[in-house]
Amino acid sequence: xxxxxxxxxxxxxxxxxxxxxxxxxxxxxxxxxxxxxxxxxxxxxxxxxxxxxxxxxxxxxxxxxxxxxxxxxxxxxxxxxxxxxxxxxxxxxxxxxxxxxxxxxxxxxxxxxxxxxxxxxxxxxxxxxxxxxx
Numbered sequence: 642x643x644x645x646x647x648x649x650x651x652x653x654x655x656x657x658x659x660x661x662x663x664x665x666x667x668x669x670x671x672x673x674x675x676x677x678x679x680x681x682x683x684x685x686x687x688x689x690x691x692x693x694x695x696x697x698x699x700x701x702x703x704x705x706x707x708x709x710x711x712x713x714x715x716x717x718x719x720x721x722x723x724x725x726x727x728x729x730x731x732x733x734x735x736x737x738x739x740x741x742x743x744x745x746x747x748x749x750x751x752x753x754x755x756x757x758x759x760x761x762x763x764x765x766x767x768x769x770x771x772x773x774x775x
Contacts (some may be wrong), residue, residue: 644721645714646721648687649674650699650729651707652737658748659772660737661764662694665744669763670716672726672768673737683725691729695737698728707724708771715761734739 649672652660660741661670673694677686684701691697704727714720731737752759766767 642719643716643717646677648677648683648690648725649724649726649768650687650691651706651772652725652729652731652755653679653772654731654748656748656750656770658732658750659736659764659769660695661747661749661760662739662743663747664716664742667744668759669743669761670749670759671715671749671764674724674726681745684727687725687727687729692727693741694739694743695736696740697732697737699732699749705727705729708766710763710767711769712761712763715763722763726763726768 651672660671663670675690684704688699688730691699707726707728710724712722714722737746751769
């Protein structure tokens, strides 16, 4: 089994919904983020992935560590992910838009998450429970 090292960012709106994305050719919604490039640290990867995937410009000093998690990958069999997940504020006046490999954006109400079968394991089993405890 292989392990991918990723960074992800959790954005929440005024209703405490979570910004999720679905990549082209997949069925699971997940946080904005992706694999680290060689030599890249998790925070820098998070900032880069946010810009690439949803067109939002955030700064390193805006990231707040939510946690590090090990989980099954959402869209790849026999694969685990080692993830660093950050919270970040939505940039004022900015609207996220699907870009790069992102096919769809959706705002997720955490209260409905347990009834859904289209969420990535990292989001459903790790991030949402941690957010519930905040």
